Amino acid sequence: MWVRMSIAATIRERRSIRQFKEDPVPAELIIQWLNDAVWAPNHGLREPWRFIVAERAEARETLADLMVDSLSHLKLVKLIPGKIKQVMKAKISRIPAHLIVVMKVDKDEHKRDEDYAAASCLIQNFQLLAWEQGVGMIWSTTEYIRSPLFCDGVGVRPDERVVGVLHMGYFDKVPKPRPRTPAEQKLTIL
Template structure:
């Protein structure tokens, strides 16, 4: 499979089979993904894998508690909140991608870009293994309650949570605007 084919075929996956994702597969994919470009080889990333059942339930509780101040969550009936908790705790594996904060704004921006490259590498590598995921940047990743609950340090921030698992069906592709329509020549 060519890189271009993998890039065009990869989809965000939200529905997963119950099949577990082996931690050694996640590590193998990460060991390739860390070859993402990063200025000065600072390697500003750290990873937290949430795959044990009790950890997934704890993470789902932290997610909901961290979002509870939002009007759209606050007004949900308790039964719907329980369904959300159940859905999130059934995700086969979660990879929390953590970034070391830097006081230098320019370095911080470079490090964020590097981690985004790493995440895209990871998604493409996973897709080749028939492993799908969704990259979540929902508000909970900035919540001190969530961050402390999953072990993020004071000098770190979460760039995203990759909810992942094996899947049966990929969504149909949506069209993209051609580069020619977005190109300015100087």
């Protein structure tokens, strides 16, 4: 049984999760979290985001193929044997759900920065909401999110960019926290 905790505790307890149980994360639950996460601050209420969910087996397999194939141009990935790439694809496709957060790319650099910050706030809201209900995730910004193969494959339009892919699922083990630098050590008071 997962216990509801304070906001401060949720922030401090949340971890990036890389190992998931096979239990499905229903699209309805993801939509519920998104409906709360969209309350993230966003300048001028531009709401620059949209979402792509892959939680059905076929969609997860397609997404896994796109992710690995989109990295094929990298020197390190070129050296990986085909059999290992297949193992990577299988591991990715077993992750219960993936949420791709996409944002509109404004021509104005200032608005673009504000929109990216807003989408990042939305992602953090989403992670905390899911964590509160026992679902963990890893926010991926790996190079494949900029690949035309990946973007075309998931339906990202030319005037958009992927902010990140959230790989998510229920989990058995919470990683130990890594230390954080106290704010006072990075604080300047004017």
